[in-house]
Amino acid sequence: MSLSTEALFTAALGLQAPWRVERAELSAAKKRIDFEVVCTERRLTCPHCGAPDQGIHESIERSWRHLDFFQFEAWLHAAIPRVACTACGKTSQVPVPWAREGSGFTLLFEALALSLCKELPVAHAARHLRADAKALWRRIEHYVKLARQKDDMSGVRHIGIDETSLRKGHEYVTAVHDLQQKRLLFVTEGRDHQTVNAFTQDLSEHGGSAQAISHVSMDMSAAYLKGAQQQLPQAAICYDRFHVAALAGKAMDEVRAAEFKSRPTAVAQALGELDRASRRSLSWAMRTHHASWNQRHIQAMYTLQRTNLQSARAWRMKGALREVYEAAAQGHGEEVARTGLTKWIGWAMRSRLEPFKRLARTLKTHFEGVIAGMQQGRSNAFVEAMNGLMQNAKRAARGFRTSRNFIAIAYLRLSKLKHLPANPFEYAAPRFAGLST
Template sequence: MSGAEAVFTQALGLTPPWEVERVELKPEQSRIDMFIIYSSNVGQCPVCGAKDQPVHDHRARTWQHLHFFQFEAFVHCDAPRIACTNCSKTTQVGVPWARPGSHFTLMFEALALALAREMPVAVCAKTLGCSQNALWRLIDAHTTRARARESHAGVRELGIDETACRRGHDYVTLVHDLAERRLLFATPGRGAQTLARAASDLRAHGGDPDAIELICMDMSGGFKKGAALYLPNAAIAFDRFHVIQLANAAVDEVRREEATYEPHLRRTRWIWLKDTRHWNQDQGAQARRLNAMRLQTARAWRVKEALRDIYRRRPATDQAASELSRWMSWARRCRLEPMKRLAATIKAHWAGVLHAFGAAHRHTGYVEAVNSLVQAAKARARGYATTSHFIAMCYLI
């Protein structure tokens, strides 16, 4: 073995009987080919593990490797098959640089997965010099293998939310472990049956649906029905993110109606929806000016901010019940229909809203953060061709 072959043998992390036999550089094709040999007549049976079994024959295989400078790199090997005298099976030996069935080396796959998390798969495939379909198969294979190794035995608290696979339709339900901050399960749809599938998947990974103690979710009727049927012992908590989301929607409804005759409200949407702690100097000045104009939108905003303040103070359950009751009384008297409907919605879901204060103030902040990452990835990719691709990306992220 020459100096060049020895360097590539070490670079690939090969040990005897594997070694690089020769390296061919093809500048006109911007390509480098590495040819590996198995320099032994015996090996370990991949099926039963018996050692010193005879090599039956060899099968030619090729794998794409990481680029070598500006050159595309490929690994070639006549991979041996072992004819085992112990189990009487003839099986190909696994190569140390690639997983079974893959057309890429492990190093290539590691880089591809890292890039696919940060850029569209189409761009990633073009950068790496492979097809999009091959890259999607790689992502599917790794996420499937990773999920197969997971244990959900200790899961007790779930965060459940929906996210759109395509604009306005084709929803996917995401089920998270709130304590460990990890995605457990993703499935198409957003109704009660999604929680049936989630419970089945939990059981398949060693978890127990009857052991789930808490679910943080939105006020979806489908989710409530599914939780009652398939996670029967879990307490339901409607956390602050979903409640404030409803409050923001109510304020925006008031603003849109008032903006039809009040020109000062045009292009002010984000002032009313944004957390005041995130206002810049201009937004703060504009908000103070608008608040002084006795606008209906400003009144609705003050009602909403009073609700947000309750959640910021994080009172105990009894105190939260008292403060929320006073807030609902104010909202019902404010003469703004969207805010009155918001108060009625909170009253209708009273137990779940209060439970969010008592359950160690659990919330779906992590779930919402993951959803924003997934939606940002979807925007960069300009959407995904299939729901299965979208779900694979959820797991990868």
């Protein structure tokens, strides 16, 4: 049995009684198709109180952008009834099944937009959809807020706290990650101890408990330490390998930069056999693992290690600290980690290299947290990876004017939210079922 064009489009759009397509108009020149949708009933249930068989007071014309039909931009138009209820005395607009109230997009279009924004920068997704980027930002914020309201954090036990910069380091946000579920839990502006308080409040609102947090991995920020001690009394504080390694790398760079600036003649004589290109590659080789060196890097580092330069000692000290971590990661036990770190701190204090002496004092002050971080080495790689993903989220939000937009896209991409609309192309039917959250 053949279907009329209107019935075919009614089925294609997933419409059910009392809604149907009355007319479809296609413009090849504009690459656009417009669907006129009508309500076939004259008496409806009151949207406010649920009283049945109520009369229609008036209808209001509305339009919504829908998923493209092939290469054609699709729009739905409908006169939305307003029911005058004799039971409650209110006049209320009937909700439509294909869009949420106040939106100019259908639910399926919004679901597709969210799926694209998970993978593409928002500006690119907007160009792909031929939509306004600001409109997509509003949708992201709306659906992320709804999904987070339903998010369950009751099982959170191990967390990582980290900061990330916005706009060239002049503005910061604090991010809290679930190290077991490997997802972003919370983001807020700032990086003081109050950010930890804000997290515990948010955790409580989502079924979690600060008393249940047993492990906190973070950098050596005094603010985060204060916040954790105040708000997470049961948690063991540990400092992850990524941040300790970053401090060691910074100390080595300070030694190298100061020596190359203050003793250029001695440096030139010590590295005399290296050509200019090899000297330029030296600083990069000092910062990276030997597995990534090419022949030029190998030659440069071989030459450096045969000198008496402070830079050579600084590089060896950085490598020795890495070896302490590797020994702990190989399961040699806590005592090995304590002995190795204690010896390294003593060496650094005697090194006469001020950046490493400062680092040694820092590690000594936070000794127990550093040891705990060594014993919890399984979380270090994830903390580092999440920092990179946060930077990717920042690039996806390029052009954002507020930190609120950055926070929204971070939640969308990194929180593994379970209550977001699904990509409409992943499911065939029903078209609109379950999207109106």
